[in-house]
Structure formats: C-alpha cells, structure tokens
Amino acid sequence: xxxxxxxxxxxxxxxxxxxxxxxxxxxxxxxxxxxxxxxxxxxxxxxxxxxxxxxxxxxxxxxxxxxxxxxxxxxxxxxxxxxxxxxxxxxxxxxxxxxxxxxxxxxxxxxxxxxxxxxxxxxxxxxxxxxxxxxxxxxxxxxxxxxxxxxxxxxxxxxxxxxxxxxxxxxxxxxxxxxxxxxxxxxxxxxxxx
Numbered sequence: 338x339x340x341x342x343x344x345x346x347x348x349x350x351x352x353x354x355x356x357x358x359x360x361x362x363x364x365x366x367x368x369x370x371x372x373x374x375x376x377x378x379x380x381x382x383x384x385x386x387x388x389x390x391x392x393x394x395x396x397x398x399x400x401x402x403x404x405x406x407x408x409x410x411x412x413x414x415x416x417x418x419x420x421x422x423x424x425x426x427x428x429x430x431x432x433x434x435x436x437x438x439x440x441x442x443x444x445x446x447x448x449x450x451x452x453x454x455x456x457x458x459x460x461x462x463x464x465x466x467x468x469x470x471x472x473x474x475x476x477x478x479x480x481x482x483x484x485x486x487x488x489x490x491x492x493x494x495x496x497x498x499x500x501x502x503x504x505x506x507x508x509x510x511x512x513x514x515x516x517x518x519x520x521x522x523x524x525x526x527x528x529x530x531x
Contacts, residue, residue: 359391360447362478362513362525367395376442379468381430382449386412386423392445393421400438402428431460433467440470446477451489462500466530475505475528478513482522494524505530 358364367373378392383401385408392399393416401423403409409425416423426437431453444465453461465475482491498507505528513525 359387360478360513361515362523363388363391363445363447363476365514366476366525367391374442377438377440378443378445379438379441380445380447381464382447382452383412383425384408386416386425388445388447389423389425390416390419390421392443393423394419397443399423400441401425402430404429431457431464433464436468441468441473443474443476444469446475446479448478448480448489450477451480451482451487451492453488453490455485455490458500462504466504469530471530473530475501475526475530477526477528479524479526480522481524497524497526501526501528 375396376398378389378397378399379402380389380392380399381402383389383403386401389399389401389412401409401412403412403425404427406427409427412423412425416425424438428437430449446465450458450461469475477497479492479494479497480489481493482489484491494510501507507526508529509525509527511525512521513523515521515523
C-alpha cells in the first residue's frame with residue numbers, strides 16, 4: 338500500500354489494527370523483564386503509538402515511525418496527554434537508507450511485517466539491519482495467519498526463521514497473550530543481531 342492509502346484509512350476511520358492498547362505480548366514482556374538494560378528503541382509502523390508508550394513508560398528512549406501523517410499526529414498527541422516522552426516521525430521505514438536517528442538497541446515489530454506486501458520483505462529485513470548494530474535486539478510479535486490477500490499478509494515461523502536467522506541469533510520464542518481476535522495466532526520472537 339502506498340503512503341496515501343494508509344493516510345486515507347486514518348481519514349475514513351478504517352483502522353482495524355487500532356486496538357486501543359499496546360500489544361499484550363509487549364506489555365507482558367516489559368513487565369516480566371524489569372531488569373532489561375534501558376536503551377534506544379525504534380518502533381516502525383507505530384500507528385497511534387500504543388506500543389511506543391509502553392516502552393516509554395518502562396524507561397526506554399523511544400522513536401516511533403509511521404507513513405501516515407495522521408498516525409504520527411495522533412501518536413504525538415496521545416503520548417503528550419499521557420505525560421510520556423517519545424519521538425515520532427513520518428518516515429518510510431523500508432525506503433530510508435540512512436536512518437535519521439542512527440542505530441538503536443532495540444527494534445520492536447508489531448504487525449508491520451504482515452502489513453507490507455510480501456514482495457517487500459527482503460527490503461524489510463534490510464531496513465531492520467540498518468537500524469540494529471551487532472548485539473542489537475529485534476523483538477517481534479508476528480501474526481501467523483494464512484491470508485495472502487492482505488494486508489494483513491500471513492507468514493509462518495519457517496519464513497521468519499529463513500529470513501532472520503542468517504543475521505540474528507534467536508534468544509527466545511513463545512506464544513504471547515494477545516488481543517481477543519488474535520489469540521493463538523501470534524508468535525513472539527526475540528532475536529539478537531550477530
């Protein structure tokens with residue numbers, strides 16, 4: 338989908354990805370691992386910023402990226418209203434060859450991989466690699482659905498393994514607590530860049 342399509346969906350209120358809260362899997366991850374070293378986090382495809390606010394509330398320095406100006410505006414407003422600090426930028430995660438904010442300690446994926454056309458998935462992997470130095474963490478909530486006529490577009494654990502294991506070591510994987518309509522359809526993977 339192009340930039341205008343995503344913005345149009347905000348304008349028309351056609352936002353099935355907007356759940357009104359952060360990913361339950363992310364909330365649990367941050368709650369149960371309070372000892373994680375704090376650092377800089379990138380959240381591409383951040384939408385209205387629920388996941389960004391979860392990271393910020395846990396003490397991380399967070400940058401949220403989104404294609405849609407309305408997503409960035411809503412994320413900024415809601416984060417200020419919540420009394421939290423984060424940076425939001427309108428940016429094309431896949432196309433940005435020299436990321437403005439440099440590299441990060443963490444990159445958190447939540448439904449961006451499944452939102453982009455599968456033909457762009459190699460570009461997605463390259464975009465993640467541009468933002469994470471060796472030792473950087475890639476935490477992903479993957480949506481394992483069979484749909485090929487998305488967005489969302491489905492994926493499998495095997496595809497994720499094939500795409501990311503050449504560049505990352507898999508530290509942990511688990512089926513997270515999910516939104517009601519996604520129970521049992523999500524897989525969280527915590528990778529560390531080689």
